[in-house]
Amino acid sequence: MKRVRILHYRDYLNQCATTVAKDQALIFEDMKRVDSRVAALVKVYSSYESHINTASERLHRIPELSHRLSHTHLLLNQTxxxxxxxxxxxxxEHRLEPFVWTTG
Structure with missing residues (x-):
């Protein structure tokens, strides 16, 4: 009788282990799919971040470029x-025609 209980218990544990192993395999496959999707999203957002950083750097240079342009305009007027x-x-009799400064 004791031996029968042990066999039933062993079968029960075997079924539980099989069920757990199947569930673990499903979870692992889900984790791989999620990991793959997250990696793809990270790649896309990294690309977006790169473009945004480039645009931000350009925007931060505008005041400096404006200052340089103003300074150049001043130098041209002085010239x-x-x-x-x-x-x-x-x-x-040796004078040149007056210089006309036009923009645009």
Missing amino acids: VDSLERLNNSLPV
Whole structure:
């Protein structure tokens, strides 16, 4: 009788172990699918982050570029003024036509 109980108990444990092993295998497959999807999302968002960082760097350079442009415009105006003074200091017959500064 004791031996029969042991055999039943062993069969019961074997069934439980088989069920647990199957469930573990299903969970493992689900984990692999989730991991694959997460890896794909991380790759996509890393690409987005790279594009955003590049755009952000460009936006942060705008004030510096604006300052440089203003400074260049000032230097060009000073150069035109110097050219006008130089031109006006020449005798009338040697003067060039007035320089007209246009933008656009």
